[in-house]
Amino acid sequence: MNSSSANLQPAAVSNLYGHPLPSYLQSDKLGPWGVYLQQVDRVIPYLGHLARWAETLKRPKRALIVDVPIELDNGTIAHFEGYRVQHNTSRGPGKGGVRFHQDVTLSEVMALSAWMSVKNAAVNVPYGGAKGGIRVDPKTLSRGELERMTRRYTSEIGIIIGPTKDIPAPDVNTNEQIMAWMMDTYSMNEGATATGVVTGKPIDLGGSLGRREATGRGVYTVGVEAARHIGMDVSQARVAVQGFGNVGGIAAKLFAQAGARVVAVQDHGGSLYQASGLDVPALLVHVAEHGSVAGFAKAEVIAQEAFWDVDCDILIPAALEQQIHAGNAHRIKARMVIEGANGPTTPEADDILQSRNILVLPDVIANAGGVTVSYFEWVQDFSSFFWSEDEINARLVRIMQDAFAGVWAVAQEKKVSLRTATFIVACTRILRARELRGLYP
Numbered sequence: 001m002n003s004s005s006a007n008l009q010p011a012a013v014s015n016l017y018g019h020p021l022p023s024y025l026q027s028d029k030l031g032p033w034g035v036y037l038q039q040v041d042r043v044i045p046y047l048g049h050l051a052r053w054a055e056t057l058k059r060p061k062r063a064l065i066v067d068v069p070i071e072l073d074n075g076t077i078a079h080f081e082g083y084r085v086q087h088n089t090s091r092g093p094g095k096g097g098v099r100f101h102q103d104v105t106l107s108e109v110m111a112l113s114a115w116m117s118v119k120n121a122a123v124n125v126p127y128g129g130a131k132g133g134i135r136v137d138p139k140t141l142s143r144g145e146l147e148r149m150t151r152r153y154t155s156e157i158g159i160i161i162g163p164t165k166d167i168p169a170p171d172v173n174t175n176e177q178i179m180a181w182m183m184d185t186y187s188m189n190e191g192a193t194a195t196g197v198v199t200g201k202p203i204d205l206g207g208s209l210g211r212r213e214a215t216g217r218g219v220y221t222v223g224v225e226a227a228r229h230i231g232m233d234v235s236q237a238r239v240a241v242q243g244f245g246n247v248g249g250i251a252a253k254l255f256a257q258a259g260a261r262v263v264a265v266q267d268h269g270g271s272l273y274q275a276s277g278l279d280v281p282a283l284l285v286h287v288a289e290h291g292s293v294a295g296f297a298k299a300e301v302i303a304q305e306a307f308w309d310v311d312c313d314i315l316i317p318a319a320l321e322q323q324i325h326a327g328n329a330h331r332i333k334a335r336m337v338i339e340g341a342n343g344p345t346t347p348e349a350d351d352i353l354q355s356r357n358i359l360v361l362p363d364v365i366a367n368a369g370g371v372t373v374s375y376f377e378w379v380q381d382f383s384s385f386f387w388s389e390d391e392i393n394a395r396l397v398r399i400m401q402d403a404f405a406g407v408w409a410v411a412q413e414k415k416v417s418l419r420t421a422t423f424i425v426a427c428t429r430i431l432r433a434r435e436l437r438g439l440y441p
C-alpha cells in the first residue's frame with residue numbers, strides 16, 4: 001500500500017480487496033446497518049494512513065444466530081430467533097446490550113454492535129463492540145416464559161460470551177432481573193459464579209451503584225456541556241423527550257431538576273404536551289405503575305406526529321432507531337438534539353438538521369454514560385471492591401466531559417459535525433489498535 005491510500009475515497013476503500021461484500025452486508029441499504037455504513041464512509045477521508053484498515057469497520061468480526069426454543073405455560077413449544085454479534089474486539093472484549101423486541105433483526109443487531117465499538121472507543125473504555133437481541137415482544141410472555149427464554153438464549157450464546165470475551169448488558173426491554181438470570185445461567189454452565197459476565201446487574205449480585213441512571217446522566221452531562229458552548233441556559237430550556245424508559249425517563253428527571261421544563265414526552269403508548277412543564281416525578285411514578293405515559297391525567301394528549309412540531313429548545317430521542325428522518329427533520333424546532341437512543345437520526349436527517357443549524361449530539365458520545373458505568377461495574381466485580389455512588393457519578397461526569405471536550409475540539413478543527421468528529425476520534429483509536437496488533441496469521 002503506498003501513501004496515496006490516505007486519499008482513497010470511501011467507495012474505493014470498500015472494494016479494497018476486490019471481493020464482493022458478503023450477502024448479509026449487502027442486503028440492507030436503508031436499515032440501521034446501511035446507516036452505519038454511510039456514517040463510516042463519511043469518516044474514511046479523515047483517517048489518514050489508517051484508511052487502509054477501514055474495511056475492518058464494515059464487517060462484524062463474528063455474528064451468531066441462535067434458535068431459542070421454550071415451553072410456553074400452555075404446553076406448546078415456541079421458537080424465538082436470537083442473535084449475538086461481536087463487531088470488533090481490537091481494543092478489548094466485546095461489550096454491548098441485549099434487546100428484546102419484536103422488530104429485532106440481524107441487521108439491527110449488527111449496527112448496534114458497530115455503534116458500541118465506536119462508542120466504547122469514543123469514551124476510551126477498553127472494550128470492543130457487541131450487541132445481542134431476541135426477536136420477541138416480551139410483553140406477551142409470562143414471567144416464567146421470560147425467564148426460560150432468557151436462560152436458553154444465554155446458554156446458546158454462552159459459547160462466545162464471558163467476562164474476558166464479551167459482556168452483555170441491558171437495552172430495550174431488558175433490565176436488572178434479566179441480567180441476574182443471564183449471570184446465573186452462565187455461572188451454572190461454568191460451574192463457578194461469574195459476576196463479571198454481564199453488567200447492569202442488581203446491586204446484590206455485584207451490580208454498581210449509579211448504573212441504572214448512568215445513561216440518562218450521561219445524556220444530561222453532555223447536554224449541559226454543549227449548552228454552555230452555544231450559550232443556552234439549561235435552567236430556562238424547554239425539553240421534549242421521545243421514549244420515557246430507562247434513558248429518556250432519567251434524562252427528563254435530571255433536566256427537570258436543573259430547572260428545565262419538560263414540555264412533551266412520547267412513548268409507545270401515547271404523546272403528551274404541557275407548555276408549563278410536565279410533573280416529571282409524578283409521570284415516572286405513573287409509568288412505573290402503568291407501563292406507559294398514556295393515561296397520565298395532568299397533560300394534554302397530542303397526536304403521535306404532532307410530537308415533532310413541538311416548540312422546544314432541546315429534543316431527546318430516547319426510543320428506537322430512525323425516528324428522525326427526511327420526512328420530519330425539517331419540522332423540528334429544537335436548537336439541540338441529544339441522541340439518547342442508538343441510531344435515531346438517518347444520515348439525510350443529519351444533513352437537514354446541520355443545514356438548519358440544529359446541533360446534534362450523536363448517540364456514540366451522548367448515550368455512552370451507560371457503558372462507562374458498566375465498565376466501572378466490571379472493574380469492581382473483578383476486584384471485588386465496590387465504590388460509593390458519589391465516586392461513580394463523579395468519575396462518570398469526568399469521563400463524559402473529557403470525551404465531549406475532545407470531540408468538540410476535533411469538530412471545530414476539522415469543521416465537521418459532532419458525529420463525524422466522534423467517529424474520527426473513535427475509529428482512529430480502533431484502527432490504531434488493529435494496526436498495532438497486526439493480522440493473524
Ligand code: NAD
Pocket residue numbers: 170171172173174215242243244245246247248266267268269318319320321340341342367368370371
Ligand atoms: P426502555 O425499554 O427502558 O425504554 C424504551 C422507551 O421507548 C419506552 O418508553 C418505550 O415506550 C419507548 N418506545 C418504544 N417504541 C416506541 C415508539 N415506536 N415510539 C415512541 N416511543 C417508543 O429502553 P432504554 O434502555 O431506555 O433504551 C432506549 C434507547 O436508548 C435505545 O435506543 C437503546 O439502545 C438506547 N440506549 C440504552 C442504554 C441503557 O443503558 N439502557 C444505553 C445506551 C443506549
